[in-house]
Amino acid sequence: MLETRNLDKSFGAIHVTRNVALKLEKGERRVILGPNGAGKTTLFNQLVGEIQPSSGSIHLAGEDVTRLSVADRARRGLSRSYQKNTLFDGLTVWENLGLAAAIALGKGTGLMRDPLHDPEVIETVKEVAALVNLGRSLHAPVAAVSYGVRRQLEVGIALATRPKVLLMDEPTSGVGPEMSRGFHRLLKNLPRDLTVLIIEHDMDLAFDVADTITVLNYGEVVFDGLPEAARNSALLKEIYLGSWEDA
Amino acid sequence: MFRHTRLRLITLALLAIGAVLYGAFTGYFGLEVLTEIAILAILVLSLDLVAGFGGMVSLCHGALMGTGAYAFAMLASDLGLSPAAAMAGAIGLTGAVAALIGAICARSHGIYFIMATLAFSQMGYSLVFESPWFGGDDGLSDVPRPDLSAIGLDLNDPRTFTFWCLAALALAYLVAAQVLRSGMGRSMVGLMHNEKRLRALGLTAWRVKAVAFGISGAIAGLAGVLAAQQTQYISPGLMAWTVSGEALVVVILGGLGTLVGPLVGALLFVMLRHEVSAFTPYWHAVVGMILVAVVMSRANGVYGWIEHRLSVRGAHGKPIEPEVENA
Ligand SMILES: Nc1ncnc2c1ncn2[C@@H]1O[C@H](COP(=O)(O)OP(=O)(O)OP(=O)(O)O)[C@@H](O)[C@H]1O
Ligand SMILES: [Mg+2]
Numbered sequence: 418m419l420e421t422r423n424l425d426k427s428f429g430a431i432h433v434t435r436n437v438a439l440k441l442e443k444g445e446r447r448v449i450l451g452p453n454g455a456g457k458t459t460l461f462n463q464l465v466g467e468i469q470p471s472s473g474s475i476h477l478a479g480e481d482v483t484r485l486s487v488a489d490r491a492r493r494g495l496s497r498s499y500q501k502n503t504l505f506d507g508l509t510v511w512e513n514l515g516l517a518a519a520i521a522l523g524k525g526t527g528l529m530r531d532p533l534h535d536p537e538v539i540e541t542v543k544e545v546a547a548l549v550n551l552g553r554s555l556h557a558p559v560a561a562v563s564y565g566v567r568r569q570l571e572v573g574i575a576l577a578t579r580p581k582v583l584l585m586d587e588p589t590s591g592v593g594p595e596m597s598r599g600f601h602r603l604l605k606n607l608p609r610d611l612t613v614l615i616i617e618h619d620m621d622l623a624f625d626v627a628d629t630i631t632v633l634n635y636g637e638v639v640f641d642g643l644p645e646a647a648r649n650s651a652l653l654k655e656i657y658l659g660s661w662e663d664a
Numbered sequence: 665m666f667r668h669t670r671l672r673l674i675t676l677a678l679l680a681i682g683a684v685l686y687g688a689f690t691g692y693f694g695l696e697v698l699t700e701i702a703i704l705a706i707l708v709l710s711l712d713l714v715a716g717f718g719g720m721v722s723l724c725h726g727a728l729m730g731t732g733a734y735a736f737a738m739l740a741s742d743l744g745l746s747p748a749a750a751m752a753g754a755i756g757l758t759g760a761v762a763a764l765i766g767a768i769c770a771r772s773h774g775i776y777f778i779m780a781t782l783a784f785s786q787m788g789y790s791l792v793f794e795s796p797w798f799g800g801d802d803g804l805s806d807v808p809r810p811d812l813s814a815i816g817l818d819l820n821d822p823r824t825f826t827f828w829c830l831a832a833l834a835l836a837y838l839v840a841a842q843v844l845r846s847g848m849g850r851s852m853v854g855l856m857h858n859e860k861r862l863r864a865l866g867l868t869a870w871r872v873k874a875v876a877f878g879i880s881g882a883i884a885g886l887a888g889v890l891a892a893q894q895t896q897y898i899s900p901g902l903m904a905w906t907v908s909g910e911a912l913v914v915v916i917l918g919g920l921g922t923l924v925g926p927l928v929g930a931l932l933f934v935m936l937r938h939e940v941s942a943f944t945p946y947w948h949a950v951v952g953m954i955l956v957a958v959v960m961s962r963a964n965g966v967y968g969w970i971e972h973r974l975s976v977r978g979a980h981g982k983p984i985e986p987e988v989e990n991a
Contacts, residue, residue, distance in 0.1 A: 465864060491866035503864075505857040512665050516854045519847055520865045526872060527847040533665070578865055 418443040418612045419464070419495075419582050424473035426456075426463060426636075433459045434470065435636040441582070441612050446604070448623040449616045450647075451633035452656060457616045458500055460633070461584050464614075465497050466490050477582065491521075494581030498572045498588060500616070504559050510570055511555045514542040514577045521578035541577055548606060549573040550599055565592045572603070582612045589619050597622065624648065632656070665853055666717060666844035671974055672924045675967070679927055680834070687826050695826045697938060702829040703890050705930035706836045708914045709923065710883035713840045714766075715912070716921030717849065718876055719856035721778050724765060724785035726907025728881045731788060732758040732888025733898045734798060737807045747810035747893075755885045762881020763874045770870035773859075785905045793900040803899030807892045819893070829890050836883050840923060843879055852876045913951070917958055919965030928967045 419441040426434035433456045441447055451457050462468045464475060466487040474483045482490050505513050512533065518541035519525045519532030532538050546552050549569040554562045559570065572588050589597045597619060604626045607613065617623045623630065623644075630647040632640035634656050640647060647653060687698050707729050714720040735754035739745045745753060769780040792798040809819040812828075819825050843849045851872050854862045859869055892898045901907075910933075918929020933951070940947040963969035 467860075467864075486868075487863045488866050488868050491864055497864060499861075503858060503861045505854055505861065507857045508665060508853070516850060516862075517865050519850060520862070520867050525847045525851045525865075525867055526875070528843060529846060531845045532847045532850055574861070574865070 418445070418478055419614065420476040421464070422474045422476070424460070424463060424475065425471045426459060426468070427471050433636050434463065437473070437633075437636070437638055439631060439638070439641075441614060443612055444610045446613045446626055446628045447615070447631060448627040448629075449614065449631050449633060450618075450623060450653075451616075455633040456636035457633055458586055459636075461497060461586055461614075461616065464584060465495060491578065495584070496575045496578045496580030496582070497584040498575040498586060500586040500590060502567050502571050504567060504570060504574070506559050509556055509558050510546075510551055510562065510566070511542060513559060513570055514545055514551075514573055515539075517574045517577035518542055518545070518579075541579065545573050545577045548576060549603060565596045568592050568596070569599075572600070576607075580611070582614070583607075585613070585615045587616050587618060589617070589622065601625065665850060666841070666923065668841070669971075671971060672922070675924050675928070676837075679931070683830055687823065687830060692822055695822045697934060699826045699829050699894055701930050701934045702826070702833045703887050703894065704911075704914065704934060705927050706833050706887040706890070707884055708911050708918070708926040708930050709833075709836055709840050710880045710887065711911050712915050712918075712920065712923055712926045713843065713883070714852075714877055714880045715915060716923070716926075717844055717856065718852040718873065719773075720766070720769075720873065720877060721912070722781045722877075722880075723778055723905055723908045723912070724781040724788070725880075725884050725911050726905060726909075727785040727788040727903045728758055728762050728884040729888035729891065729907065730792065730898075730900075730903035731761055731881075732885030733892035733902055734792060734804070734888075735885070736889040736892050737804045737898055738798075740808050741804065741806065747808050751810065751889050754889050755882050758885025758888065759878045759882030762884070763878025765881070766877025767870055767874035769877075770873040782905060782908075785903070785908055789900060789903040789905065792903050798900075801900065803897060805897045807896045807898060809893045809896070825894070829894070832886055832890055836886060837923070837927075839879070839883065843876070844923065848872060848875060913955055915965075917955055917965055919968035919971070922964070922967055922971065925965050925967030925971075929965060932966060 421437055421439045424434055424437040437460060449457050463470045466485060470483065474481055476482065477490065477493055477495055482493065505516065515533045515538055518538045519535065522537055524530070524532040524535055524538065546555055549572055551566065551569055551573055554566050559567065568588065568591065572585060575583060575585070589600050601622055627644050630640065630642065630644050631638055632647065632653055640650055640653055683698065686694065690698065707725060711722060711725045714722060732754050735757045736750050739750035739753045740747050765781065765784050769777055772780050793800065809825065812819055817824050819828055851862065851867055855869055855872060863869055891902065914929040914933045915926045917933060918927065919925020936951055937947055940950045958965060961969065963972060
């Protein structure tokens with residue numbers, strides 16, 4: 418469903434992605450682990466087209482999308498959430514989700530109908546709001562809701578496009594254990610045919626939801642396999658030092 | 665997101681009733697003032713559409729208005745089109761020019777966008793000013809008014825002409841409000857708040873900007889056509905960037921991103937100009953001081969301040985509350 422071949426990216430002298438080869442099957446849940454600065458976010462940026470790789474290629478559902486724009490890839494069903502909230506701050510939670518749904522449904526450029534009153538859009542917003550537990554804050558402006566709610570909205574916007582492939586960049590970063598468990602449930606409730614790639618620091622969550630695990634270190638894939646194998650890997654223990662024991 | 669709050673509808677109704685009553689009973693001078701207000705209101709409406717709801721602060725809307733005026737005059741006089749056809753042609757042409765400018769400037773933001781639009785404005789000005797084709801310094805005279813005798817109207821009658829301009833203003837408002845409540849308008853507001861995220865959702869940003877700027881330009885073109893019909897004479901002064909600057913002042917005075925505010929701004933601005941210039945030639949200084957006071961007060965213009973006082977949420981109206989509220 419999503420595949421990279423020999424993906425390489427350098428910023429000047431800094432080599433951030435080294436020869437990364439990933440292959441996700443349809444419906445696969447893969448977690449990307451790796452220390453700070455390993456190049457995880459930079460990998461996502463290349464997958465969605467926000468930055469161009471120095472070399473290598475990216476394939477979405479069998480099609481080479483390496484040269485396609487961000488918007489073109491999104492229209493093919495690729496959606497992401499950001500590590501740092503990237504919301505429509507001046508709008509309400511409802512409007513944020515509605516806008517995302519409207520664009521994905523191809524109703525974001527018409528001149529006649531109001532997509533925010535479109536039944537299909539409303540249906541999508543309701544569904545996503547229930548999924549990411551935003552029901553109570555729906556009509557509040559983004560500026561007025563807590564960080565945790567914004568974090569849920571961040572994922573909600575990505576989901577509102579009803580993607581085929583969903584990339585989530587540390588969805589639980591900065592939220593408490595309660596909300597973290599909420600995300601956990603969310604992941605379990607996602608449609609089974611949705612392909613998911615998650616960058617995650619929370620080991621419990623990682624091992625629990627992952628079908629497969631990829632570990633990046635200095636831009637390189639140092640592990641690619643099943644969660645059980647990852648748990649017992651000496652190399653990973655070394656990379657993660659003490660934090661591994663807590664998992 | 666744009667929404668017709670109750671306050672906005674009441675304000676619109678008051679403005680409409682006031683304009684009709686004043687237009688029906690005032691004398692020649694009053695009609696001139698009212699026409700001036702209506703034409704300025706159309707221009708600032710078009711500017712607020714892109715500046716207030718798309719973050720595209722333009723310094724070429726004066727030139728776009730000028731484009732509409734020149735296009736109308738030349739299509740009617742030089743090409744001999746009927747005034748009605750010339751109007752349609754001029755509005756369409758201005759819209760196309762604006763869409764092109766919007767597409768070209770789409771990648772720049774903030775101050776760079778402003779400067780890019782200013783550059784286009786200056787290009788237009790020098791083209792018109794230098795070229796004998798456009799009448800150069802002398803401008804163009806004998807600009808016709810449409811012949812509406814078929815429906816029993818004589819646009820050479822000052823009162824009829826004033827109502828013609830008011831009708832155009834009403835139409836321009838309806839178009840702008842319709843655009844803002846369409847998918848295109850919603851996306852444009854989204855672009856203003858977070859262009860990167862909108863791209864990631866699958867929106868081709870430059871296309872939305874080009875279309876929105878084109879529609880806005882067409883409305884500015886309508887203002888230009890009416891300005892040409894009003895004086896039946898046009899000069900390159902219409903294309904000067906100061907016209908764009910003045911339009912921006914009016915939008916900010918009234919309330920950026922409220923659509924209704926700029927109408928109030930146009931009313932206040934023209935009234936101030938006439939009232940204050942009766943006492944002192946330094947009316948620009950007085951308007952300047954008022955603008956400074958408005959900006960310093962941190963209110964969103966005069967109308968924005970009223971909205972705020974009546975505790976309607978912010979500059980973009982109350983959140984949209986569709987039927988799903990208690991879902
Ligand atoms: N635009 C850029 N220009 C130069 N260097 C960059 C750029 N973007 C990222 N980097 C560098 O690339 C490296 C990887 O960054 P990246 O954000 O991908 O790491 P990460 O794995 O997501 O880390 P974290 O867990 O902290 O989010 C870092 O050293 C970063 O400084
Ligand atoms: Mg990161």
